Amino acid sequence: MTQQDKRALVVGLGIAGISAAIGLRRAGWEPVIVERAPQRRTGGYFVGVFPDGKQAAEDLGMTPHLHVRNPTAGQDWNVGPSGRATPGAGFLDQPGAPYAVLRGDIEQGLWRTLQDLGDVQVRFDTRPVAITQTPQRAKVTLEEAATGAHTVEEYDLVVGADGVRSSVRELAFGPHQDYLDQWQAIICAFELDRQVPGYGPQDGIINARSRRAAWVFGFADRTPTVLLTYRTKDVDAQFTRPALETLREVYAGMDHPALTHALDELGRAPDFLFDSVNQVKMPTWRSGRVVLVGDAAWCLNLYSGMGSTAAMRGGADLGKALAAHPGDLQAALAEWEKGMRPFITHHQRRARIMQQLFVPSGPVAERVRALVLGTIGAVGRLKSRKTGADAPVGG
Numbered sequence: 001m002t003q004q005d006k007r008a009l010v011v012g013l014g015i016a017g018i019s020a021a022i023g024l025r026r027a028g029w030e031p032v033i034v035e036r037a038p039q040r041r042t043g044g045y046f047v048g049v050f051p052d053g054k055q056a057a058e059d060l061g062m063t064p065h066l067h068v069r070n071p072t073a074g075q076d077w078n079v080g081p082s083g084r085a086t087p088g089a090g091f092l093d094q095p096g097a098p099y100a101v102l103r104g105d106i107e108q109g110l111w112r113t114l115q116d117l118g119d120v121q122v123r124f125d126t127r128p129v130a131i132t133q134t135p136q137r138a139k140v141t142l143e144e145a146a147t148g149a150h151t152v153e154e155y156d157l158v159v160g161a162d163g164v165r166s167s168v169r170e171l172a173f174g175p176h177q178d179y180l181d182q183w184q185a186i187i188c189a190f191e192l193d194r195q196v197p198g199y200g201p202q203d204g205i206i207n208a209r210s211r212r213a214a215w216v217f218g219f220a221d222r223t224p225t226v227l228l229t230y231r232t233k234d235v236d237a238q239f240t241r242p243a244l245e246t247l248r249e250v251y252a253g254m255d256h257p258a259l260t261h262a263l264d265e266l267g268r269a270p271d272f273l274f275d276s277v278n279q280v281k282m283p284t285w286r287s288g289r290v291v292l293v294g295d296a297a298w299c300l301n302l303y304s305g306m307g308s309t310a311a312m313r314g315g316a317d318l319g320k321a322l323a324a325h326p327g328d329l330q331a332a333l334a335e336w337e338k339g340m341r342p343f344i345t346h347h348q349r350r351a352r353i354m355q356q357l358f359v360p361s362g363p364v365a366e367r368v369r370a371l372v373l374g375t376i377g378a379v380g381r382l383k384s385r386k387t388g389a390d391a392p393v394g395g
């Protein structure tokens with residue numbers, strides 16, 4: 001590999017893909033990005049960015065472009081088994097003073113950072129359909145959605161940053177079922193048009209019962225987002241009819257104004273995510289000149305609270321490793337994977353424990369969770385970061 005041979009195809013324009021493109025650019029590579037969607041997405045769902053994520057953002061030079069939306073007023077409310085809401089600890093009360101953002105805020109910050117580094121070729125409506133490799137090059141067949149036209153292009157490196165159901169992984173490593181570890185849980189995430197009636201505009205609401213939970217995340221300068229997550233023994237059965245129908249049945253009897261409002265808004269939402277919860281487990285994230293980053297490689301899943309962080313760190317560290325081994329791609333990729341692996345293993349394991357915070361596994365876990373968070377909430381209230389904790393009208 002010479003100084004001229006540094007052209008990389010990045011597949012996916014999410015957090016991992018843009019971070020990798022920044023890392024590559026900084027290491028003197030020329031990234032070309034292909035994205036299946038017709039345009040860059042915005043909005044999304046609540047994402048908490050913890051200290052490791054802040055550090056990764058800093059390493060990428062993205063911090064000045066990150067729009068942070070932590071509530072500056074209001075309160076988090078915990079809904080008890082009786083349906084009564086009381087002030088309590090919220091997601092942002094966890095250690096590390098996490099940032100509250102939307103996924104789209106991170107992507108936007110990264111995008112601006114990448115643009116500061118100069119023009120990068122991005123092709124929308126484009127996806128890879130075949131990858132073959134020689135020791136010298138990776139040959140990728142790209143398909144354009146509009147015309148169905150195929151072109152074959154050669155790259156020195158292919159970065160698969162195309163999410164949990166990655167095509168690059170399928171093409172270069174094998175079928176999804178070899179790597180997807182499906183959990184018996186479902187998520188639904190969407191943006192609210194209006195806050196739940198009776199609550200302050202920045203309030204958060206948590207209703208975490210045994211096996212089913214509803215979270216409303218408040219922000220300083222926009223309407224809240226919702227996360228519905230529940231456990232199920234039959235994941236496939238959840239997708240046999242419209243999501244709203246499934247959710248109304250799952251949440252039947254868990255009456256609270258926040259849930260009623262959220263389900264009504266979901267019926268009108270222009271966009272929402274309804275999916276099973278998975279982790280991706282792979283013995284290696286590299287094969288010759290193909291490397292996976294982000295959810296494509298290791299999907300930690302939402303319960304870990306570290307997926308965005310890992311995606312940013314993956315891209316930043318890839319760039320550092322390539323810069324450290326300018327003439328030896330395999331050494332760079334090996335060093336990168338060795339550095340990332342302990343962090344990923346730790347957070348994949350931790351996600352199982354964190355799942356109990358989001359949606360307790362049964363009545364005992366529900367009570368333990370309430371006890372632990374009640375204590376944290378009491379401590380938190382003593383040094384409250386928020387004001388205005390009058391009881392909401394809604395419940």
Ligand SMILES: Cc1cc2nc3c(=O)[nH]c(=O)nc-3n(C[C@H](O)[C@H](O)[C@H](O)COP(=O)(O)OP(=O)(O)OC[C@H]3O[C@@H](n4cnc5c(N)ncnc54)[C@H](O)[C@@H]3O)c2cc1C
Pocket residue numbers: 011012013014015016017034035036037045046047048049053103126127128161162163164165166167168187189227273293294295296300301302305306307308309310311
């Ligand atoms: C509800 C929810 C809450 C979360 N909360 C948090 C949190 O609090 N903290 C945190 O750190 N993380 C959180 N996460 C995780 C975090 O959002 C993800 O880990 C992160 O966004 C993954 O980024 P990615 O770029 O790897 O994948 P993705 O976001 O999936 O992006 C993949 C991109 O590739 C494109 N693509 C897909 N297939 C192809 C193809 N064949 N060809 C071309 N392009 C393709 C897609 O269109 C997309 O643009 C949460 C996730 C969810 C679902």
